[in-house]
Amino acid sequence: MSKYIVPLSFFGTVIGSAVLIRNHVSGGRCPSTATIKGKTVVITGANTGIGKETARELAKRGGRIIMGCRDMQKCEATAKEIRGNTLNPHVYACHLDLASMKSIQEFAEKINQEEKRVDILINNAGVMRCPAWKTEDGFDMQFGINHLGHFLLTNLLLDKLKESAPSRVINLASLAHIVGKMDFEDLNWEKKKFDTKQAYCQSKLANVLFTRELAKRLQGTGVAVNAVHPGVVATELGRHTGLHQSVFSSSVLSPFFSLLVKSPELGAQPSIYLAVSEEMEGVTGRYYDVMTEKEPAPQALDEETARRLWEVSSKLVGLEEEAKSVTSKTVAEGQNKAAQTDPAQTL
Numbered sequence: 001m002s003k004y005i006v007p008l009s010f011f012g013t014v015i016g017s018a019v020l021i022r023n024h025v026s027g028g029r030c031p032s033t034a035t036i037k038g039k040t041v042v043i044t045g046a047n048t049g050i051g052k053e054t055a056r057e058l059a060k061r062g063g064r065i066i067m068g069c070r071d072m073q074k075c076e077a078t079a080k081e082i083r084g085n086t087l088n089p090h091v092y093a094c095h096l097d098l099a100s101m102k103s104i105q106e107f108a109e110k111i112n113q114e115e116k117r118v119d120i121l122i123n124n125a126g127v128m129r130c131p132a133w134k135t136e137d138g139f140d141m142q143f144g145i146n147h148l149g150h151f152l153l154t155n156l157l158l159d160k161l162k163e164s165a166p167s168r169v170i171n172l173a174s175l176a177h178i179v180g181k182m183d184f185e186d187l188n189w190e191k192k193k194f195d196t197k198q199a200y201c202q203s204k205l206a207n208v209l210f211t212r213e214l215a216k217r218l219q220g221t222g223v224a225v226n227a228v229h230p231g232v233v234a235t236e237l238g239r240h241t242g243l244h245q246s247v248f249s250s251s252v253l254s255p256f257f258s259l260l261v262k263s264p265e266l267g268a269q270p271s272i273y274l275a276v277s278e279e280m281e282g283v284t285g286r287y288y289d290v291m292t293e294k295e296p297a298p299q300a301l302d303e304e305t306a307r308r309l310w311e312v313s314s315k316l317v318g319l320e321e322e323a324k325s326v327t328s329k330t331v332a333e334g335q336n337k338a339a340q341t342d343p344a345q346t347l
């Protein structure tokens, strides 16, 4: 027996220290007790992980919650579960596949038509280190879902967010952005060899750049936008990685790993803090590491890169054409009006 004492106590000390460290670095719970009765929250990817716990907590705080998810069976079941345990009947499941521009447009149209307001938009859904898959529109899956999908969705909901101001947009980024690089020559991995880790990091860097550029464009509108790294959280995010794919790692390593990382409930606290806390009122264009403001990586601070990403993204998702057709429609309407009042215009 004595020969086991040293290894056992060593193992116990490692686990105990890991749990203490985890609790220390988790950042704790959102200190604000603010309630959000009368406010509408749109949250993407809310059927599991951080999104689900964010939706649950915001429902507890009295919000009207619209969960945008791609799998309606999982979404309905989660909405039902949240309605049941928060006793908030205003939790709704709505179809949204961020890998399809058509689906994003339909979702946004439904929200714009049916909802009186959108006070909080949480761009939470994400995919990490999947194979070289493409979205319905031919974008790299990670860039397409994590950045372009949310870019399009946010732009389509902007009028509603402005009408509901003061309102807030929260983008779930990641510490992984620090090793990200924007490759404008090949954003969708069509020319170079696919690197799934770098594809994730690029998409998360795009989240921070998008946050900063959007905040700049929204100055004076009352819509605040911030990015957050939620910490390392035990969710399904690693489903495409080795840790989840072999029996040994999913049955032996994975439970050990779970001891070292935060629960989804704690992982949701940073999003909740950014969404509801009084001290975040009017704060915009920032990057938070859990609940502490940090300076993001230098490449995320480059204003020219952020502007360029905005322009390229607008083209890719067709917002530029939409803006052009609105402008030409307005010009045509203006000319029409002028023609009606000035007969010379009809010649």
Ligand SMILES: NC(=O)c1ccc[n+]([C@@H]2O[C@H](COP(=O)([O-])OP(=O)(O)OC[C@H]3O[C@@H](n4cnc5c(N)ncnc54)[C@H](OP(=O)(O)O)[C@@H]3O)[C@@H](O)[C@H]2O)c1
Residues within 6 Å of the ligand: 044, 045, 046, 047, 048, 049, 050, 051, 068, 069, 070, 071, 074, 096, 097, 098, 099, 100, 123, 124, 125, 126, 127, 128, 145, 172, 173, 174, 175, 229, 230, 231, 232, 233, 234, 235, 236, 237, 238
């Ligand atoms: N967990 C972490 O340690 C960590 C660290 C840094 C950043 N983050 C960020 O936190 C966010 C939430 O991640 P998580 O950890 O909660 O991961 P998760 O448990 O895998 O949840 C991701 C959510 O996104 C949804 N989603 C994926 N593709 C979608 C699509 N095409 N359309 C709509 N929804 C889609 C998933 O739906 P399905 O269930 O249908 O696939 C799921 O609801 C992500 O943006 C992630 O990058 C997480």
